[in-house]
Amino acid sequence: MTKEFTDGNETIYDFYDSIDVECPDCESHAIVRNVSDKSWMFSPRRFSCTKCGKQKEWNEQGIGGITDKDPYFGYRLWFLASSCGHILYALNEKHLDFLRSYVEATHRKRPRKENEDEIRNGTLASRFPAWMKSAKNRDEVLKSIDKLKLRKSCANQAAHTTPAIAPR
Numbered sequence: 001m002t003k004e005f006t007d008g009n010e011t012i013y014d015f016y017d018s019i020d021v022e023c024p025d026c027e028s029h030a031i032v033r034n035v036s037d038k039s040w041m042f043s044p045r046r047f048s049c050t051k052c053g054k055q056k057e058w059n060e061q062g063i064g065g066i067t068d069k070d071p072y073f074g075y076r077l078w079f080l081a082s083s084c085g086h087i088l089y090a091l092n093e094k095h096l097d098f099l100r101s102y103v104e105a106t107h108r109k110r111p112r113k114e115n116e117d118e119i120r121n122g123t124l125a126s127r128f129p130a131w132m133k134s135a136k137n138r139d140e141v142l143k144s145i146d147k148l149k150l151r152k153s154c155a156n157q158a159a160h161t162t163p164a165i166a167p168r
Helices: 093-104 135-159
Strands: 004-006 018-022 029-034 045-049 055-058 079-083 086-090 107-109
Touching (some): 079 135
Parallel strands (some): 004 107
Antiparallel strands (some): 018 029, 029 045, 079 086
């Protein structure tokens, strides 16, 4: 069955409003959120961990690049996996779903904008590395994405589970 992906001109910054990270204190799932009404990469952010309660504010002017850490606080990303000898990362579930839709597609389209002869090379999909784009790696990359999705659902369950006996 042919699955299609159409590049909608998304950039990595379209996924910056909420970033899933690992808490540096308790290693549980935590979130870096935009706390402004503006969706802009330099908008103020708040780190918060639901397990240990750690919170931190960010109101700087510059941000770091993304590797295996978030660009605001430098905390380890929650969605990290080894895939095809490389590191696969996602900022959040929306980004993970975007990766899945791209990788599982057997037909990928990059439409031109009006009055342009050439396709732009600045979208997120246009910047994916060759190992992620390769059809021969599709199954392994999709398995890695599934593992990351499962990691999030396990974190959500743990956050909403109360102990059978409350400590006194």
